[in-house]
Amino acid sequence: MDVEPRTKGVLLEPFVHQVGGHSCVLRFNETTLCKPLVPREHQFYETLPAEMRKFTPQYKAVLIFVRFADEFGASGNIETKEQGVVSVRFEEDEDRNLCLIAYPLKGDHGAVDIVDNSDCEPKKFILLENLTSRYEVPCVLDLKMGTRQHGDDASEEKAANQIRKCQQSTSAVIGVRVCGMQVYQAGTGQLMFMNKYHGRKLSVQGFKEALFQFFHNGRYLRRELLGPVLKKLTELKAVLEQQESYRFYSSSLLVIYDGKEWPEVTLDSDAEDLEDLSEESADESAGAYAYKPIGASSVDVRMIDFAHTTCRLYGEDSVVHEGQDAGYIFGLQSLIDIVTEISEESGE
Template sequence: MLCLDEATVCKPVVEKELEFYECLPGELHPFTPEYYGVIKVKVLPDGEYISLVGTAPNNYTPKLSSNFKRLRFRRSGSLEQDVGAAGMFEEDAGCNSHATATGMNPWVFRCHRDHLATLAATIEAKNTPQNFLVLENLTWKFRLPCILDLKMGTRQYDDNDSLAKRQRKMVKVVTTTSGKLGVRVGGMQVYQVTSGRFLCRNKFYGRTLSAGGFSAAVRHFLHDGTRLRVEVLPPLIRRLEALVDVLENQTSLRLYTTSLLLLYEGEPVQQPTDKLREKRESMERSSSLEDRAEDIDSDGSSSGLERSSSSGSLSAILVGKEVVTPEDRRGTAATSARKMNRRRSSSCCTEEISAEEPLTDVRIIDFAHSTHKGMSDSVVYSGPDNGFLFGLENMIAILKSIHRDYR
């Protein structure tokens, strides 16, 4: 992918994905990247380098930032990166026992290098610009973005795929957690405060995991090297539950081969227990001052200061360790019961004071094989996408289990 600035990414146009963004159901907008339009990108020789040039869509003004990291593509095929991010990323030892620190996620760097070589050769050969979608960069508001990329659903092929491709995709499903849980790890990066670096995993790691290994990988994603970031779990769970509610009401949507991104801010923060303690002490000091004001009131009457506790809304999640089975997705009665249980588990009790929640996000990406009734596809489905929902509800169950174990 390319980018206009730190707030955007630009990916080559696939006509079906373009159509999906242009007629996206309104209920999905909060769970997808913002779509800004299409740009044409052309290749220009620039000495020993190749420049990729495009003009921003009319409805978008690029942001200028000194923190913007750039890659430079040599005509020889090699890729260079700014030294500003040097040493911030490394592949986890589980992926590569000889990992070294690099300036960007190693898998991302490899994909960029290979794709840019193909892109430059294609555009130069045809001597015509290529169209790119301009989308929101979901990480740009984060200083140290921790990202879990989840390949969702129990079906990973398109209606237009060949029989051979369908068979390859089905093998990946039945031999990975996609078949058992409806979700598998497609990649991750998690910031470690102990080293000051991101540890990275790629899609091949995700394909090796068992159901138990998947749960362990999620815990790994939530651990910063010193502690598990339990405070990010309630907002992530609430966001995922909101997505379930939306998808259960979509009667023709199919999100085949899409990914679900879970993001949270990796920058070290004050632990919630410390924040709660500080707020309680502040309230006690304030209450003490009010008591004094009443004691010195000259006429002996109340000073009129009203005492009110600041009630919070930090949800306590009550969970079990079960995961959803494909059969659980069948029947409206079961669906209604699950929705009621989700609501109860998210609001069963509250704490008097809530800590400020960290920055988190949940979004769906990659719609080149998605469809709904508003598109021009020959096949129109009915009912919700139970394969995607199967994975989504298992993901929620796993996060709730972790929250119960660590809170």
Template sequence: MTDLITSASAFDNQVAGHDGVLLDASGDLVIKPSTPVEIAFYESLLPHAEFLPITPRFYGTLTLRPNGGEGGAGDGAPRDAIVLENLTAGFNKPCVVDVKLGRRLWDDNAPLEKRERLDAVAAKTTSGSLAFRVAGMKVWHHALSTYTLYERTYGQGLTAENVRDAVNEFIPVALGKGRRAEVLRRLCEGVGEIEMVVKGVETRMYSASVLIVYEGAAEALDAAIKAETAERLSGYDGEEDEDEEEEFEVITETTIIDGREVQNMTISASSMPASTVDIAEDDDDGEETQPVCRVRLIDFAHTTWTPGEGPDENVLEGVRNLLSLFKNELDSIE
């Protein structure tokens, strides 16, 4: 049995979505309470290999069952959860933004009240005008040695005319022209890859988001850019050697989460090949490559495959407008 999860705590790099996301003791994995629809989507990704590079690595599912204490009665219902890679792992000072996609944010099963409420939010925000909305941000400010948090009200107050301000808040001018350009180039690559994948598949992914993380510490960012540039010049493609795939086991154990005992935690990856569930190992020198940024599609609680219905233009409009926003900002500083 692999001692993968021994304790967990609240995930403090979450900038949007529901509370309850946890971070394992290693810092490599997040544990997210989930829905049957989202679990089914992640479990269905293997036949859709094109989705794997643009989504968080999925390590399986588990059940969180609060301990009933001396009386034996549970103090809460069991919760299904998914185990995903921590997209902020490896960064010194991760800057994070969650961008919710689409004009329509509700799925076909949503009750009328929810549809009307979400349509009203979209109509008065950039969800309606641009098909994307900043749901939350966390930005490191080097000069102040502190983070600034931007909650959902910040994104709800943006308009199509001033949404560029959010780019300047997320990637501050104080970071420097050269660093900003390097980050923006990679964001354009990442969002562009999401566009290429989504336009080639038939899905409906209501209320999905693009999560973007980049290194906010100036010196760490410089080192990451230098290392990544060297890798690209050397022809390294970032893929692990197939001969070095790591065996993944089923884990069942008890853990402590926020001071509560949680039982019956199971991570099952028996249906997945090692290449899709292995945890990245350190390089030979014991150090992992410092990331510059990561761009991933997340939040699939309302996502289904829809064969015969064509690509998700609702999401694609938001992705394309977000890409244009980053490209325009990059053009303005080059």
């Protein structure tokens, strides 16, 4: 199977808006991200309850196979729902930096073979919705949720390390801590960042101040965002209270809005009603928010990172939990309470 001559490849660039986590996330195209496949996370997306879809990224890949012969000049194939079959290879750019490039393939797309030999190491990736793609200046808050972060399969050393992080941060007190943040400052035209190390050191009051800072553009508080984010957090809490046996260990919650302020829509319906209408009219398989922002109050709340999630549906798990994920829900309620306080104190 030959690569189409003179076909321009797609550079799988590092995803610049990743504010937390340690997994390598690449930008496949404007609306799609590519990340290494973790079997447990893959299983989560394959068995995702319908009511949770609006609170998670759209899962775009059935399965992705990549074959690499070696690090330099290596090539392989990816099969996806949206893109058909593409060839992936490492190439050097003008500055001799190693880049991962994707090319569309011609010919029989069903004839992709994964060759298993000593010279080829198979790789697997999943393609997920790029949650920041509809925003001009994405402001992103990454929150590590729950009072426990280690999975049931963690080693004693790993579990002890995660327990220590929780005990020494707001995770143990309010069930949530800042894992990363970027927020647009209107006065300077620049993004301000906070990393996970800073987030771990915050007190409960410091966490509240960080949330206030996230909704503040350097000139004034974006009060119009508080109502919509509270609405979505409350909806998510209600959904998770119905999820039997799930534990979302080490999962994060993203809050995203546009640092660029869009003029409000002047129609007979208010912004929240218009947003609800847009959600209902969007095709479910295309993700909950497959539309452009409507006014300045457009805000997104999504769960991500499910590499340590467990559920009784996962038959191979040695530990089966009963009931709802109380630690995650506790963190959500704390978040709702703090955003409510910010709203009330600001005169919303």
